[in-house]
Amino acid sequence: MAVDRRKLIVEAAAQSFALFGYKATTMDQVAKLANVGKGTIYTFFSNKEELFDEIMNLLIREIKQVADAEYDADRTFFDNLNRILHRILDFREKHQLAVKLAHEVRDMGTPKAIEGLNKLEEAIIGYIQAKIQIAIDKRELKPCDPKITAFVMLKLYLALASEWQHSHEALAKEKIAELFKLYLLDGLTMA
Amino acid sequence: MAVDRRKLIVEAAAQSFALFGYKATTMDQVAKLANVGKGTIYTFFSNKEELFDEIMNLLIREIKQVADAEYDADRTFFDNLNRILHRILDFREKHQLAVKLAHEVRDMGTPKAIEGLNKLEEAIIGYIQAKIQIAIDKRELKPCDPKITAFVMLKLYLALASEWQHSHEALAKEKIAELFKLYLLDGLTMA
DNA sequence: AACTGACTGTATTTCATTTTCGGTCAATTA
DNA sequence: TAATTGACCGAAAATGAAATACAGTCAGTT
Known part of the structure; x- marks a missing residue:
């Protein structure tokens, strides 16, 4: 069986974007890494953007899997939510591609990197939104706009888990869970 | 009576920082605006940073006044908080200096501008923190860490009032108040 | 028909030169 | 003689022209 060139290209691109970011990844680089002529990439992806989108979609799927693995219908909404948010943020800050893109946005403001991370955030909010809808239907939560609520939950979690430590001692995972429950x-x- | 050179300098600096930002404000510029020799600035402020700090402290005092003007001990904690946060953010997005510094941070990442805005945020959190402490003492709020709570309140308000509209229709002031009450x-x- | 890599025009980087700017201090003023 | 000034200094940043790198194409090869 002939080699699957598309797969080679996607693997090479994933590696290169994760290692060098969006801007510093060149199509020549990807082609060489994939052992493929540069023109071949353009038979599968019409430009660098589309190739990057493919890689971002893979990352999003990966994150959904990580989240799903943590979800357990027997646990309370709150318990699930906390575990999932913790796992997602932990995954994100350990995943080379996500970290590299975050740095690229901070250091150079690369528009495509910003767009990619926004898409990732939207995916996370969408995921949480679905869980919130389930909790509302089960009368576990008050009726509320699931989208805004998901947005607020992610922002609050990020504020506690990430922003707080910019100027203070980091909060322990359990402390965050406790605060999250208290506030939201x-x-x-x-009483 | 001789002219108050210090005052002239501070006024010129306030104008220049608000008009051009930190980086693009030059000491020569300030001296000329203040009708003062450049050396004279250095008899009052040992460097550009100190001059900037003075201007930032004035801005912070101004914001505290705006907030105090909104505060009414007869109203509920929540009512006061909402009005104050709304007034502060409104003031900030209309105040030339704050707006200019925010742009400078976004466009060029000037470290001194970042530091200045951080200081401003800290001052706002400190202000809210004090109000929270009062509310806790009055048994209007559950006992909680006032500093983290103030931090969370500001972040939540900013998320609803500012971040949300990056990718959605802006929320009305009343809607924000309602959500703020529901969530926090x-x-x-x-029940 | 699938694949390749030399080629092209544009965008970015480099780097030597010039200009700007924060801060100093000897001269000047009142 | 204390307060004020602005010419001056070195370091840092802006400039711009030449060199390089890049995304995307396509005539040629397999």
């Missing part, structure tokens, strides 16, 4: 689920008003 | 005060769990 129980609320701050006296 | 009442909580999402069913």
Whole structure:
């Protein structure tokens, strides 16, 4: 059986984007890594952007798998949510491609890298949104706009898990879970 | 009475930083605007950074005044908080200096501009923190870490008032207040 | 028919030169 | 003689022209 050139290209591209980011990945580079003529890439992907989109979609699928692996219908919504958010952010900050793109956005503001990470964030929000809808249907949560709620939950989690430590001691995973529950689920008003 | 050169310098600097940002404000520029020899600036401020700090402190004091003007001890904590956050963010996005610095951070990442805005954010959090402490003492809020809570409140408000509209229709001020109450005060769990 | 890599025009990088700017201090002013 | 000034300094940044690198093409090869 002949080699699957498309697969070679995708693997080479994934490696290169993760190692060098969007801008510093060249089509010549990918072609060489994949042992393929540059023209061959253009028979599968019409340009660099499309190739990058393919890689980002793979990353998003990977993250969904990680999240699904953590989900357990027997647990409470809150328990699942906390575990999933923790796993997703942990995965993201360990995954070479996500880290590299974040640096690229910070250091150079590469538009395509910004777009890629936005798409990733949207995917995460979409995922959480679905879980929230289920929880609302099960009367586990008050009725609320699932999209805004998912957005707020991710932002709150990011604020506690990531932004807080920019100027303070990092919060432990359990502390974050506790705060998350206090602020968003129980609320701050006296009983 | 002789002219108050320090005051002239501070006024010129405030104008220049607001008009051109940190980087594009030159000491020669400030001296000329203030009708003062450049050396004179250095008898009051030991360098550009200190002059900038003075201007930032003035801005912070101004914001505190705006917030205090909105505060009314007779209203509920939540009502006050919403009004204050709205006024502060509104003030900030209308104040030339704050806007200019935000652009400078976005476009060029000027370290001193980043530092200045961080200081401003810290001041806002400190202000809210004090109000939260009062509310806790009055048994209007559950006991909680006032600093983290202030941080979370600001972040949530910013997420709803500013970040949300990056990819969606902006939320009305009243809608934001309603969501703010739902998420942080009442909580999402069913009664 | 599938694949290749030399080729092309544009975009980016490089680098030597010029200009700008924060900060100093000897001269000047009041 | 204390306060004020602006010419001056070295370091840093802007400039621009020449060199290089790149995405995408396509005539030629397998």
